[in-house]
Amino acid sequence: MWLKSVWAKPLLHLLCLLPFTGLLWAAFNGGLGANPVEKLTHETGAWTLRLLLLTLSLSPLRQWTGQAAWIRFRRITGLYTFFYLSCHFLIWFVADHSLDPGAMIEDIVERPYITLGFSAFLLMIPLAATSNQFMIRKLGRKWKSLHQLVYLIILLAVLHFIWLVKADYLEPGIYAIIAVILLAHRVGPIKRIGIKSAPVVR
Amino acid sequence: MIKIKKRWEIPESEVTPEPLYRRRREFMQAAGTIGGALLLNPWAAAQASLAIGDYQEKVISIDEEITEEEDATSYNNFYEFGTDKEDPKRNSKRFKTDDWQIVVSGECDKPGTYGLEDLMKPFSIEERIYRLRCVEAWSMVIPWLGVPLASVLKSLQPTSKARYVGFKTLHDPVRMPGQQRSVLNWPYREGLTIAEAMHPLTILSVGMYGKTMPNQNGAPIRLVVPWKYGFKSIKSIVGIEFSETQPRTSWNIAAPREYGFYSNVNPEVNHPRWSQKRERRIGEIFKRDTLMFNGYAEEVAELYDDLDLTVNF
Ligand code: HEM
Numbered sequence: 001m002w003l004k005s006v007w008a009k010p011l012l013h014l015l016c017l018l019p020f021t022g023l024l025w026a027a028f029n030g031g032l033g034a035n036p037v038e039k040l041t042h043e044t045g046a047w048t049l050r051l052l053l054l055t056l057s058l059s060p061l062r063q064w065t066g067q068a069a070w071i072r073f074r075r076i077t078g079l080y081t082f083f084y085l086s087c088h089f090l091i092w093f094v095a096d097h098s099l100d101p102g103a104m105i106e107d108i109v110e111r112p113y114i115t116l117g118f119s120a121f122l123l124m125i126p127l128a129a130t131s132n133q134f135m136i137r138k139l140g141r142k143w144k145s146l147h148q149l150v151y152l153i154i155l156l157a158v159l160h161f162i163w164l165v166k167a168d169y170l171e172p173g174i175y176a177i178i179a180v181i182l183l184a185h186r187v188g189p190i191k192r193i194g195i196k197s198a199p200v201v202r
Numbered sequence: 203m204i205k206i207k208k209r210w211e212i213p214e215s216e217v218t219p220e221p222l223y224r225r226r227r228e229f230m231q232a233a234g235t236i237g238g239a240l241l242l243n244p245w246a247a248a249q250a251s252l253a254i255g256d257y258q259e260k261v262i263s264i265d266e267e268i269t270e271e272e273d274a275t276s277y278n279n280f281y282e283f284g285t286d287k288e289d290p291k292r293n294s295k296r297f298k299t300d301d302w303q304i305v306v307s308g309e310c311d312k313p314g315t316y317g318l319e320d321l322m323k324p325f326s327i328e329e330r331i332y333r334l335r336c337v338e339a340w341s342m343v344i345p346w347l348g349v350p351l352a353s354v355l356k357s358l359q360p361t362s363k364a365r366y367v368g369f370k371t372l373h374d375p376v377r378m379p380g381q382q383r384s385v386l387n388w389p390y391r392e393g394l395t396i397a398e399a400m401h402p403l404t405i406l407s408v409g410m411y412g413k414t415m416p417n418q419n420g421a422p423i424r425l426v427v428p429w430k431y432g433f434k435s436i437k438s439i440v441g442i443e444f445s446e447t448q449p450r451t452s453w454n455i456a457a458p459r460e461y462g463f464y465s466n467v468n469p470e471v472n473h474p475r476w477s478q479k480r481e482r483r484i485g486e487i488f489k490r491d492t493l494m495f496n497g498y499a500e501e502v503a504e505l506y507d508d509l510d511l512t513v514n515f
Binding site for chain 2: 033034035036037038095096098103106107110111112113164166167168170
């Protein structure tokens with residue numbers, strides 16, 4: 001089964017790095033268009049959201065397919081989510097605010113979509129910091145409740161996107177629907193569809 | 203009353219004949235026609251659509267670097283052709299503007315349906331190098347070609363009841379595929395007070411970078427109001443209406459608390475999505491400070507002497 005192959009993880013790393021290398025390549029070849037900063041902000045934001053949704057779909061995938069192996073990928077996709085989010089954040093901090101903390105704080109306070117995005121970023125820091133074996137063991141039961149913050153994070157992220165759009169809600173709408181399905185899976189009766197297996201954290 | 207400031211009054215003698223002559227030759231080669239005397243033939247011999255002939259260079263200009271033509275024609279907000287910045291160029295390639303007509307209505311003595319050329323032909327074309335500031339906090343410097351809106355409006359003889367001028371964009375979802383989705387309340391509508399419309403900075407533009415207006419930038423004719431956010435400068439105009447009451451405008455209908463009727467560039471008035479204090483000039487990485495009225499305060503501030511700009515944003 002390919003899911004359990006030793007190549008699965010290296011392949012996943014490559015896939016997750018693909019958008020980043022693509023953007024890097026475009027950046028040095030004038031491929032980012034007239035407003036490269038905006039392009040990078042939008043692309044890193046979109047990849048943060050996609051990887052976050054992918055991370056959240058691994059546990060449902062395990063239940064729907066009966067393959068516990070899906071869960072092995074959760075740490076990788078989660079950490080790449082944080083990686084793209086950090087890029088997203090840094091572009092905003094450096095290019096939009098020229099590293100000026102005052103301007104940055106003003107933006108966070110005055111613009112609701114930034115408030116939401118920034119909260120999501122802050123909440124994600126402890127998750128990234130505790131994603132290693134050592135912290136998993138050290139925190140024990142608490143680890144699980146801590147990482148349930150991801151449900152709050154996806155809500156903040158989707159609202160961030162909806163709020164920043166001017167008039168065309170199609171794209172954020174699609175992401176919102178996927179997020180709602182994945183969240184409903186955790187609480188609703190959908191959870192009982194398919195085969196259950198013991199939770200594995202690896 | 204609006205006073206035309208000294209610094210705009212560039213005597214014709216200051217317009218160097220050499221580049222003008224060169225321009226004219228370039229145009230004649232391009233259009234394959236034989237033009238008339240210098241400056242007497244602003245409109246090229248009529249073929250299918252409007253073509254630019256002679257124009258007076260840099261009638262009003264600023265001392266800032268002009269945005270790359272490639273950027274100004276590939277990064278546009280023109281929702282009629284899609285909501286992404288790259289969409290207008292891609293989706294407007296086959297947009298035809300032949301036999302363009304403009305319906306003039308409302309409080310004026312000469313209402314009616316005008317062919318674009320008939321409406322514009324009496325006037326000579328001027329080049330105006332203006333800043334363009336988008337509400338999304340980016341900006342460009344664009345060399346427009348056009349005619350003062352005041353000249354055109356005066357020829358339509360507005361009545362004393364004409365306190366506002368409303369504009370309408372073409373509504374044709376087949377030719378403008380972006381209109382197949384109701385992202386905005388089509389047709390796109392904009393408006394100005396009569397004083398704003400008559401202000402000498404306000405132009406009806408039919409070209410840029412020495413060429414006919416590209417489809418993605420609002421062919422064949424668009425408004426340019428340099429001290430207001432870009433969305434006020436309505437594109438592909440098919441309707442001009444003089445009215446006594448303030449016309450409804452598209453973005454104001456979509457989100458009244460975010461986009462006011464005036465929408466003057468104003469770093470002091472906060473917008474919930476973008477800080478308007480600073481802007482990114484296309485071609486640059488870091489932002490620069492946004493200027494009151496987009497740098498045209500000296501010329502236009504007096505229009506708003508009696509207005510609280512934080513309420514009337
Ligand atoms: C989990 C966290 C986040 C996610 C999933 C996310 C996602 C996104 C997405 C999908 C977009 C729009 C992309 C597009 O239009 O194609 C976006 C735009 C943006 N995000 Fe985020 N974001 C997050 C956090 C942040 C943070 C922390 C900041 C800054 C403090 C931020 C600042 C921005 C800005 C400035 C834009 C562009 C807005 C515009 O163009 O008007 N985001 N983000």
